[in-house]
Amino acid sequence: MMSRIWIVRVWVWLTLTVNALSADRIVYPQAAVGPISGQEFVIELKLGNRSPNFPWTGTVRLLEKTTLAGMAAIQVSGPLGPVDALEGEWPVTLSPDGTVSYTVASPDQLQTGVLVVEAAAGSRAAGVVASFFYRLTNPERGKVQDLIAVQPAREAGLSFETLISRSRDFNVGLAMVAEAAVDGAGASVPETEVTLTMTLDGGETLEALISLGGAAPEATAQRAVFPHEVFESLPETFEAARLRIAAAEPIFVTLLGVGTPPLFEDVQIGATPAEVAGSRSLRLREGWEFVPGAEELLAENFWECAGPRIDERPGGLVSRAGPGYETRVNLAGTSLELTGDFGLSALLHAGTGQGYLVAVGSLADGPQWWSNLRRLDLGLEGGRLVVAAYDNSPNPVVRSYFDSGTLQGATAVELARVGSTFEVYADGTLGGSFPDFALTDGGRLWVGTNIAPGSSLTLFGIAAERRQDSPESVASVPPAPREEVAVRNPSLRTEAGRHNLSVGAAAAAGPFFSERIYREILGGVFNQLVAENVMKWSTIHPERDRYSFCSADALVEFAEANGMTVRGHTLVWHQQNPQWLEEVVYSREGLIQILRDHIFEVAGRYRGRIAEWDVLNEAFEWDGTLRQTVWLDGIGEEYIDLVFRWAHEADPEARLFYNDYGTEEINAKSTAVLEYVRGMLERGVPIHGVGFQGHVGIDSWTRPSVDSLLANLQRFRALGLDVALTEVDVRIPLIDGQPSPGQLETQAQVFQEMLEACLEAECSSFVTWGFTDRHSWIPGFTPGYGAALLFDEDYNPKPAYQTLLEMLQGD
Numbered sequence: 001m002m003s004r005i006w007i008v009r010v011w012v013w014l015t016l017t018v019n020a021l022s023a024d025r026i027v028y029p030q031a032a033v034g035p036i037s038g039q040e041f042v043i044e045l046k047l048g049n050r051s052p053n054f055p056w057t058g059t060v061r062l063l064e065k066t067t068l069a070g071m072a073a074i075q076v077s078g079p080l081g082p083v084d085a086l087e088g089e090w091p092v093t094l095s096p097d098g099t100v101s102y103t104v105a106s107p108d109q110l111q112t113g114v115l116v117v118e119a120a121a122g123s124r125a126a127g128v129v130a131s132f133f134y135r136l137t138n139p140e141r142g143k144v145q146d147l148i149a150v151q152p153a154r155e156a157g158l159s160f161e162t163l164i165s166r167s168r169d170f171n172v173g174l175a176m177v178a179e180a181a182v183d184g185a186g187a188s189v190p191e192t193e194v195t196l197t198m199t200l201d202g203g204e205t206l207e208a209l210i211s212l213g214g215a216a217p218e219a220t221a222q223r224a225v226f227p228h229e230v231f232e233s234l235p236e237t238f239e240a241a242r243l244r245i246a247a248a249e250p251i252f253v254t255l256l257g258v259g260t261p262p263l264f265e266d267v268q269i270g271a272t273p274a275e276v277a278g279s280r281s282l283r284l285r286e287g288w289e290f291v292p293g294a295e296e297l298l299a300e301n302f303w304e305c306a307g308p309r310i311d312e313r314p315g316g317l318v319s320r321a322g323p324g325y326e327t328r329v330n331l332a333g334t335s336l337e338l339t340g341d342f343g344l345s346a347l348l349h350a351g352t353g354q355g356y357l358v359a360v361g362s363l364a365d366g367p368q369w370w371s372n373l374r375r376l377d378l379g380l381e382g383g384r385l386v387v388a389a390y391d392n393s394p395n396p397v398v399r400s401y402f403d404s405g406t407l408q409g410a411t412a413v414e415l416a417r418v419g420s421t422f423e424v425y426a427d428g429t430l431g432g433s434f435p436d437f438a439l440t441d442g443g444r445l446w447v448g449t450n451i452a453p454g455s456s457l458t459l460f461g462i463a464a465e466r467r468q469d470s471p472e473s474v475a476s477v478p479p480a481p482r483e484e485v486a487v488r489n490p491s492l493r494t495e496a497g498r499h500n501l502s503v504g505a506a507a508a509a510g511p512f513f514s515e516r517i518y519r520e521i522l523g524g525v526f527n528q529l530v531a532e533n534v535m536k537w538s539t540i541h542p543e544r545d546r547y548s549f550c551s552a553d554a555l556v557e558f559a560e561a562n563g564m565t566v567r568g569h570t571l572v573w574h575q576q577n578p579q580w581l582e583e584v585v586y587s588r589e590g591l592i593q594i595l596r597d598h599i600f601e602v603a604g605r606y607r608g609r610i611a612e613w614d615v616l617n618e619a620f621e622w623d624g625t626l627r628q629t630v631w632l633d634g635i636g637e638e639y640i641d642l643v644f645r646w647a648h649e650a651d652p653e654a655r656l657f658y659n660d661y662g663t664e665e666i667n668a669k670s671t672a673v674l675e676y677v678r679g680m681l682e683r684g685v686p687i688h689g690v691g692f693q694g695h696v697g698i699d700s701w702t703r704p705s706v707d708s709l710l711a712n713l714q715r716f717r718a719l720g721l722d723v724a725l726t727e728v729d730v731r732i733p734l735i736d737g738q739p740s741p742g743q744l745e746t747q748a749q750v751f752q753e754m755l756e757a758c759l760e761a762e763c764s765s766f767v768t769w770g771f772t773d774r775h776s777w778i779p780g781f782t783p784g785y786g787a788a789l790l791f792d793e794d795y796n797p798k799p800a801y802q803t804l805l806e807m808l809q810g811d
C-alpha cells in the first residue's frame with residue numbers, strides 16, 4: 001500500500017440549465033477541492049449560454065480565499081487573460097450561444113477551495129450551463145490521473161458491498177475517502193480498522209487493511225476525512241468485482257477509481273439492488289422527517305400494477321422500457337395527500353441510459369394520457385441529473401440539467417417543495433430551484449417512473465418527507481383497499497336478484513386504484529365486474545415468458561370482497577395484443593403453443609373464480625366471414641374450437657362465451673355467429689353463451705330495434721345458450737360537450753329497451769362498459785360522442801340510471 005496520498009475529493013455538480021425562468025440570483029453547482037500536495041492540480045471550468053436570445057452576466061468566485069492564500073501560486077487563464085487568483089472573483093458575460101472556459105491551475109499546493117458560479121442579480125438565466133472538470137498530475141508516476149468514478153458517500157454502517165465493473169483493459173487503481181463523524185474541529189477519532197475485500201470475477205481475492213484514527217489529515221467540525229489509496233493497480237483481468245468494506249466503527253465511504261484518461265467512463269462503481277438493501281438509507285436534511293407510511297415506497301407497493309417491464313427485486317425496483325418511452329404511475333400503491341411543503345427522495349441508477357422518477361399531481365385519461373399529466377420527472381441521462389416539469393403538456397415547461405459528467409453508482413436525488421419553490425438536490429447538494437407550477441393543486445401526489453427507449457432505471461429507495469415543524473402538510477394514502485364497500489339500497493344490484501340477472505360494469509384500473517368514489521359506486525351499485533383492459537394480453541401477458549396479474553388480481557379480489565361475480569374479458573382477441581406477439585411470425589405449432597399456454601395460465605389462475613369468460617372476442621366480420629387475425633392466419637379455423645376446449649379444461653366451472661359487436665340485431669353477422677355456434681355445439685365444443693356488446697347510440701342509425709334485438713337474443717337462447725349484453729353504452733352526439741335534457745331522456749329509453757329485451761330473453765347479465773362518463777372509452781374512440789353511461793362525470797346518477805332502477809323494482 002502506498003504511504004503517500006494522491007486523492008482529491010471532488011463534488012462536482014457540473015451542469016445546470018434553467019429554461020424560461022428568470023431568477024435574481026442563481027448559484028450554480030459548485031466544485032470543491034482539497035487537499036492536494038506535491039502535484040499539479042487543474043480545474044477547467046466551462047461556461048456556456050445555450051440561449052439563442054439572451055446574454056448572461058455573472059461571476060465566478062473562488063471561495064475560502066484564506067486557505068487558498070497559502071498556495072505557492074495559482075494561475076487562472078481564459079478568454080479574459082490571466083487573472084490574479086487571489087482576488088478570486090471574475091465577472092463574465094456570455095453572449096447568446098456563447099461559451100467561455102477557464103483553467104485554474106496550481107503547480108504545488110492547494111488546501112481547500114470552492115468554485116462557484118453566480119448569475120448576476122436580475123440576469124436572465126436561460127439555458128446557461130456551467131461545467132467543471134479537473135485533473136491532477138502525479139509527478140511520481142509521471143502521468144495524468146483522472147477521477148474515473150465516484151461512489152457518492154453513503155452511510156456505510158459497519159459494512160457494505162458494492163460492485164465494480166470495467167469494460168476495457170487498462171490500468172486502474174482504487175482509492176477511498178473514509179469520513180468519520182466528529183464533534184467539533186480538532187476532535188480526534190478513535191482507532192478504526194477497515195477491511196476491504198475485493199473478489200474478482202475470476203475468483204481471485206484482494207485484501208487491504210486500513211487503519212483510521214487519531215488526527216485526520218483533513219477535518220471539519222463535523223467530519224474527519226481520511227483519504228487512502230487502496231489498491232494502487234488492480235489486475236488487468238477482471239470485468240467485475242465485488243468489494244466488501246467492513247469497519248469497526250461507522251464510517252462514510254467515498255470510492256474513487258484512478259486511472260489513465262480518457263478511459264474514465266469504462267469503470268463503474270455501484271452497488272446492485274440486493275447489495276444496497278442492507279446498507280442503504282435515504283438521508284434526511286436537517287429539519288425534515290419521513291412521512292409515516294411513506295418511508296419506503298418501493299417494497300411491496302404494487303409496482304407491478306403500474307405496467308409491464310417492472311421488476312421488483314429484493315432491495316430495488318428495475319423499470320425498463322421497450323422501443324418507446326414508458327411512463328408508469330403507481331396508482332395501486334401508496335400515494336401522498338398534500339396541503340403544504342413536502343419532499344420526495346430517491347436513490348437511483350440509470351447506467352448509461354435515461355430514466356426518471358416521476359411525481360404526478362394530476363391524472364389524465366385517454367390514449368396519450370402520459371402527455372396530459374401534470375408531473376415532474378427527476379432523473380438521469382447518461383450520468384447527468386435532469387429535472388423536467390410537465391404541465392398537462394407533451395413538452396416540459398422547465399428542463400434543467402445538473403451535469404456531473406459521470407455520475408456513477410446510485411445517486412440520491414431529492415425534490416422538495418418549500419413554499420412556492422421547488423428545490424432539487426443531488427447527493428445532498430442543492431442543484432437548483434424553480435417556481436412551483438401548481439403540481440400539487442389537486443392535493444394528491446402519485447409516484448412513478450419514466451424510461452427512455454431501450455433504457456432501464458434501478459431504484460433503490462423512494463421515500464416521502466415533510467418538515468418536522470409542519471407534520472400536517474403531508475400524509476400517506478395507503479394502497480387501494482380490496483375491502484368491502486357499502487351496498488347502496490336501493491340500487492341495481494339490490495333489485496336485480498329477483499330477475500335472476502347479474503348487473504355488471506367494466507372497471508378501469510386507473511380510477512379503480514386512485515378514486516375511492518369509483519370503488520364505492522362500482523361495488524355499491526353493481527354485482528358483476530369486468531376488467532375493461534387489464535385481462536387483455538397486452539397487460540396480463542406483456543412478455544413472451546412473463547405474465548402480470550397485479551391489476552387483474554386486485555379487481556378479482558375487490559369483486560370477491562363485495563359479493564360480485566366476475567366476467568373474464570378476454571382470452572382471445574386480435575386487438576390489444578403485446579408487441580412480442582405481433583412482431584414475430586410464429587409457426588403454426590409455435591402459435592398453438594403460445595395460445596394454449598396463455599389460456600391455461602390465465603384461465604387457470606382464476607379457476608373457479610370467474611362466472612363467465614369471454615373466451616373469444618370479435619372473430620367475425622360484418623359480412624359474416626371469419627376475421628383475418630393473427631390466430632386465423634397462423635392456426636386456421638380450428639383455433640376457435642381449440643380455445644374453448646382449452647378454456648374449459650383450465651376452468652371447468654366457468655360459463656364460456658363468444659362475444660362480439662354489431663350482432664345485437666338479426667343481420668348477416670349475427671346469423672353467421674348463430675350458425676357457427678350451432679356447429680360448435682354439434683361438434684361438442686364447450687360453449688355456453690354468446691355475448692352481445694351493445695355499443696349503441698341515441699341516433700336512429702345506432703339505436704337498435706327492440707323487436708330485432710329480442711328476436712335475435714331468443715334465437716340464440718333457442719340453441720340452449722346463455723345470452724348477455726356485455727358492454728352496453730349509449731353514446732350521445734355532443735354539442736358544446738354536454739348532453740341536453742332531451743338527449744338524456746332518449747338515452748334512458750334506449751337503455752330501457754335494451755334491458756327489457758335482456759330480461760325478456762332471460763339474459764344472464766346486463767353489463768355496461770364503465771359506469772361514469774368521467775371514465776369512458778367513447779369520447780376517445782368516437783370523437784364528438786360521449787355521455788354514454790349511467791352516471792355523469794361527477795358520479796351523479798343520470799335519468800337512464802333511474803329508469804333502469806325503476807324497471808328492476810317493478811315486476
Ligand code: XIL
Pocket residue numbers: 532533617661693727777
Ligand atoms: C376498449 C376499452 O374500453 C378501451 O379502454 C381500450 O383502449 C380499447 O378497448 N370491444 C371490446 C372491448 O371487446 O374490449 C373494448 O374495450 C371496446 C370494444
